Amino acid sequence: MRVTSTLFLIVGLPVAAYAQSNTDSLSLAGRTNIMLGIGLTGARDASATAGGLSSTHTTGEIGSFAFNHWVRPEIAVQISASVLSADASSIGGSDHTNAITPVLFGVSYSPRALALTNTIRPYISAAAGPYIHTVADATPDTATSTTESVAGARVALGANWFVARHFMMSLETDYHTVGRFEHRDAGTAKASGFGVSLGLGFVWGGKY
Numbered sequence: 218m219r220v221t222s223t224l225f226l227i228v229g230l231p232v233a234a235y236a237q238s239n240t241d242s243l244s245l246a247g248r249t250n251i252m253l254g255i256g257l258t259g260a261r262d263a264s265a266t267a268g269g270l271s272s273t274h275t276t277g278e279i280g281s282f283a284f285n286h287w288v289r290p291e292i293a294v295q296i297s298a299s300v301l302s303a304d305a306s307s308i309g310g311s312d313h314t315n316a317i318t319p320v321l322f323g324v325s326y327s328p329r330a331l332a333l334t335n336t337i338r339p340y341i342s343a344a345a346g347p348y349i350h351t352v353a354d355a356t357p358d359t360a361t362s363t364t365e366s367v368a369g370a371r372v373a374l375g376a377n378w379f380v381a382r383h384f385m386m387s388l389e390t391d392y393h394t395v396g397r398f399e400h401r402d403a404g405t406a407k408a409s410g411f412g413v414s415l416g417l418g419f420v421w422g423g424k425y
Contacts, residue, residue: 283298
């Protein structure tokens, strides 16, 4: 009996330790990251005329900033801000700018079952918050600005790649659904829609 127990300990303990180590390698609990993103889809154009009119128009996500913290092995809370659409024009000393900026709060879920490796983690996320539309006009004599916000939400599918101890990348496709703005222009008329973005981030904490 004593020999059997000894053999069980010799064989069983390393197997149990390996299983625990393998499970822990997929845990994201305690990790935190700051992510900068750039939109890969949408339309961007610029023009200038002989009469002195210059303008730029951008649709889709231009850039984003996000903070994520994994509170559970598979679940993270996130706060993000981005610029979805922006216009700028200038003629004869008069300038006009407008942009849509969502500030969103949400969660993401990175299921262990979908992990490609312990460093490549597909995820799904959902977030909601205000979508803020800012318009500013300036002339040599006056300057005016208006701000309007409506409720909206974003759902996303993507994958995080933890490249190194403190560096990660992400690729994400998302859909924004945005309420109706009272001020109608090229940006607010089509605020909802799909997009794809690439992110680069600094990460710390958790187990590796």
